[in-house]
Amino acid sequence: MRLVIARCSVDYRGRLTAHLPVATRLLLVKADGSVLVHSDGGSYKPLNWMAPPCAMTKTDPDELQAEQGVVAVWRVVHAKTGDSLTVAIHELLHDSTHELGLDPGLVKDGVEAHLQELLADQIHTLGPGWSLVRREYMTAIGPVDILARDHTGASVAVEIKRRAEIDGVEQLTRYLELMNRDPLLAPVTGVLAAQAIRPQARTLAEDRGIRCVVIDYDALKGSDDAESRLF
Template sequence: MRLVIARCSVDYTGRLTAHLPEATRLLIHKADGSLLVHSDGGSYKPLNWMSPPAIFDLAELTEEQQLAGVIECWTVTHKKTGDELRVNIFEWLSDERFELGTDPGLEKDGVEAHLQELLAAQIERLGDGHTLVRREHMTAIGPVDILARDAEGAAIAVEIKRRGEIDGVEQLTRYLELMNRDPLLAPVRGVFAAQEIKPQARTLAEDRGIRCVVLDYNDMRGAESGELTLF
């Protein structure tokens, strides 16, 4: 991974066009070919980016760029779409490279993992007649927490979160888009299940036809053990 802090301008061309005027920014170039442009704000979301698969190259500077003070020009081109991210660098402030190695992947916290286990064992909480097909149903972009069938035999994709926010709805939406391309599964409906679902996430989910289910962790644990719980 290469981390660069530089005074630069950024232009995106392709299916859309966008321009970031000259300013000091953080540029992250990853081993997978992606490039992310960050400012010192806006939380985790980059100002602009190019996703992999992409080709990174140094463009030859034109006379106009040289007169404008550009000292280096990066181009990152998406291999499939041809979209291009062009970064004109005017001043270097920092340039560091790091070898991060292979990432072991995201491990869900104990509560979230246990929620998945509990719901798989108590799949009827989604509705009468629901049956479990499998946990961790793999797709091209990652595993869906639970694949189930409703009383009519229709496929149900369930994404489980401890706290349901917009990112989780977006994640489930991507899974559904892929799964509905599979003629053996389609049509697939989505269920967003969490201990707590934020109002914005619920609104987005329902707008996309995704059903929201609030899970009572303590109640589910009581059902698992056969013990009665007060709360």
């Protein structure tokens, strides 16, 4: 993990365009290649980012940028979409690198763990002809909640949340990118399953080809018969 604090401007170009004017920000460069731009606020959510697979190059500023006070330029390009994130650094305040090691992954709370168990036992909830391969399928960056096969026999990675937000989509995206490198699994599609899914998370997931499924926890437990309800 590389931590950089710098006065910088940031420009995103691709399916959308976005500009962050010059300000002091935290830049995170992770071992998986992702680059995230944070301000001193907004909780965990970055102001902008580039997810892997991507590559970063560092160049000297051109004449115009140098006149504007830029001392270095980072350009991060996504390998598949060609989207780019350009960080123009005006002043470098801190630059350090830290080895974090392998993360054991998120420890589920009781509800998420129970949801995983119930959905694994009733995998047909996701579609007729589906079968369970295993729960907690381990990858190099942590366990996928459920690995299943759909009615065609294709692999599906299922990430389970109580309330799905953008970070859940990013987590599943990282799993899918890694699993699709395995010829014994590929192609692997994704399902984000949750009791509630934020609209922003649904939009991002669907843009990445990830299916969103809202889980009825009571129905899975058998304490609520959805077919017998009046509403």
